[in-house]
Amino acid sequence: MIVDDEPDILSLLALHLQLKQYEVLKTSSPLKAIEIANEKKPDLILLDVMMPEMDGFEVAARLKESFETKEIPIIFLTARTQTEDKIKGFKAGADDYLVKPFDFEELEIRINRLIRKKNEDNGNTLILRYPPKVAIHKLTEWLESGVEFHALKIQIMNANNLEIRSVKEDFLLAVTLSMREKTANKFIFTSDESVDDLFVLFTSIHDLEKYCKNLIQIFKQNSRDKADLKILVYPKQNLKKKTAEELMARFLT
Numbered sequence: 001m002i003v004d005d006e007p008d009i010l011s012l013l014a015l016h017l018q019l020k021q022y023e024v025l026k027t028s029s030p031l032k033a034i035e036i037a038n039e040k041k042p043d044l045i046l047l048d049v050m051m052p053e054m055d056g057f058e059v060a061a062r063l064k065e066s067f068e069t070k071e072i073p074i075i076f077l078t079a080r081t082q083t084e085d086k087i088k089g090f091k092a093g094a095d096d097y098l099v100k101p102f103d104f105e106e107l108e109i110r111i112n113r114l115i116r117k118k119n120e121d122n123g124n125t126l127i128l129r130y131p132p133k134v135a136i137h138k139l140t141e142w143l144e145s146g147v148e149f150h151a152l153k154i155q156i157m158n159a160n161n162l163e164i165r166s167v168k169e170d171f172l173l174a175v176t177l178s179m180r181e182k183t184a185n186k187f188i189f190t191s192d193e194s195v196d197d198l199f200v201l202f203t204s205i206h207d208l209e210k211y212c213k214n215l216i217q218i219f220k221q222n223s224r225d226k227a228d229l230k231i232l233v234y235p236k237q238n239l240k241k242k243t244a245e246e247l248m249a250r251f252l253t
Contacts, residue, residue: 001042030054049078064093073114135190139244174219
């Protein structure tokens with residue numbers, strides 16, 4: 001289902017997807033969209049943000065609050081590029097976010113990925129950051145079960161002294177988006193709450209260089225572009241004969 005109050009965009013999107021053999025429902029009314037979603041249960045919703053009657057954030061929130069529609073994936077299509085808007089969208093229940101103008105091929109890839117994941121638990125908010133004690137418990141489970149994992153020590157390089165809360169929001173959004181592409185892998189994401197700019201990511205992914213480059217690229221695309229990431233990579237920490245407590249102490253200092 002496509003929900004957009006601009007007739008030209010609505011028609012163009014519908015035509016493109018119909019040519020790709022999708023069955024398309026469309027409406028310019030946010031209230032009608034909620035009604036259609038409850039009645040038809042579409043596989044996915046493309047949702048504009050700025051609309052009369054009700055904005056897309058509220059539409060998404062209402063759909064995710066309803067038992068009948070909460071599992072339907074939502075992709076926001078919007079001209080709004082501020083990071084705060086993206087975070088607000090994910091908190092409202094969006095599963096993905098594309099800024100207009102967008103590439104149709106990229107849109108189709110995102111649609112297909114979300115439809116494949118429809119029946120999975122695909123968390124809609126920012127990635128959960130574990131307190132160190134919880135991270136130690138999970139690391140202990142990994143060590144006992146023989147999971148191969150690596151450590152990424154990530155520091156936000158805030159050279160321009162931007163307000164750190166905003167930069168951290170940008171970074172957490174980037175981590176969330178990068179992890180959604182790696183759902184088959186294990187992650188433990190943690191930090192010391194007393195240190196604003198240092199984070200540790202334990203992960204089972206194999207191509208660490210590719211992942212780091214992707215994380216940096218997403219951060220730059222979605223941030224205010226005045227901060228950088230410094231990532232130190234420590235492979236195969238499961239072979240170091242260290243306890244979870246020792247690993248955590250090493251990487252959080």
